Amino acid sequence: SQQGEEDPQALSIQEGENATMNCSYKTSINNLQWYRQNSGRGLVHLILIRSNEREKHSGRLRVTLDTSKKSSSLLITASRAADTASYFCATEDTGRRALTFGSGTRLQVQP
Amino acid sequence: DAGVTQSPTHLIKTRGQHVTLRCSPISGHKSVSWYQQVLGQGPQFIFQYYEKEERGRGNFPDRFSARQFPNYSSELNVNALLLGDSALYLCASSLDGLRSADTQYFGPGTRLTVL
Numbered sequence: 001s002q003q004g005e006e007d008p009q010a011l012s013i014q015e016g017e018n019a020t021m022n023c024s025y026k027t028s029i030n031n032l033q034w035y036r037q038n039s040g041r042g043l044v045h046l047i048l049i050r051s052n053e054r055e056k057h058s059g060r061l062r063v064t065l066d067t068s069k070k071s072s073s074l075l076i077t078a079s080r081a082a083d084t085a086s087y088f089c090a091t092e093d094t095g096r097r098a099l100t101f102g103s104g105t106r107l108q109v110q111p
Numbered sequence: 112d113a114g115v116t117q118s119p120t121h122l123i124k125t126r127g128q129h130v131t132l133r134c135s136p137i138s139g140h141k142s143v144s145w146y147q148q149v150l151g152q153g154p155q156f157i158f159q160y161y162e163k164e165e166r167g168r169g170n171f172p173d174r175f176s177a178r179q180f181p182n183y184s185s186e187l188n189v190n191a192l193l194l195g196d197s198a199l200y201l202c203a204s205s206l207d208g209l210r211s212a213d214t215q216y217f218g219p220g221t222r223l224t225v226l
Contacts, residue, residue, distance in 0.1 A: 035217075040199055042115075043154070043217040088153050098144065098167050099215060101153030 006089060006102040014110050019076040021105040023089030024069075030092045032065055032072050033099065037086045046074075046087075081111045113138070115204050115218035123224045124192050132187040132221045136204030142166070143185040144215060145177055146201040154201055160185055161207060189223075197225045 007022045025032070031050045035043040049056045049065045049072070056063045062075040076083055086106050090099040116135045124130050136143050142161040146154035156169040160179035179185045183204075189196055199222050203215035 040220075040222075042201060042219040045214055045216065048214065090153075096167065097213070098156040098159055098169065100156065103153050
């Protein structure tokens with residue numbers, strides 16, 4: 001079963017704009033991770049945020065985590081056409097090393 | 112260094128048949144996990160193996176089985192295929208899979224179509 005929901009399901013923006021995706025989950029977690037997937041291929045790990053962290057940056061990516069609301073957001077700044085992909089959040093639940101994925105956000109960046 | 116490799120890339124089977132999917136982890140990684148991704152959904156966890164032992168199992172029927180070999184490569188087997196088994200099967204490797212926040216690196220997947 002899926003861990004939670006991602007919002008929006010689809011997002012279309014212009015190159016240079018910022019893209020924000022949200023993820024909600026249901027259980028206690030060790031960490032939350034974001035992955036990118038291009039056209040049904042393998043997943044690429046983007047960033048990991050631990051349960052005791054509130055914000056993390058990596059290049060043009062900014063991730064926040066609110067454990068009290070069981071939610072996370074991924075911000076991609078100054079988007080590029082190459083950012084077009086599906087983005088998934090995945091949680092590592094406490095007591096379990098397997099990842100539980102959300103349903104994903106399909107991002108389309110128009111050149 | 113090579114990443115995670117999976118074979119075959121694509122596979123077409125008919126209902127009732129059996130399939131074996133293969134995965135080679137990144138060199139030095141001892142843990143392999145398998146995920147099923149149905150079109151339009153996120154991946155779902157099937158199995159995790161570490162040092163040839165099953166460390167975790169998702170909510171999948173007994174038709175699904177897996178094993179890990181001494182060289183840490185892994186096979187996923189699915190018996191009595193159903194139409195609903197059509198999906199992208201992803202393999203992920205990690206250093207040991209026991210520590211929290213041990214990053215999982217995914218292979219390109221095997222696209223299975225059941226007719």
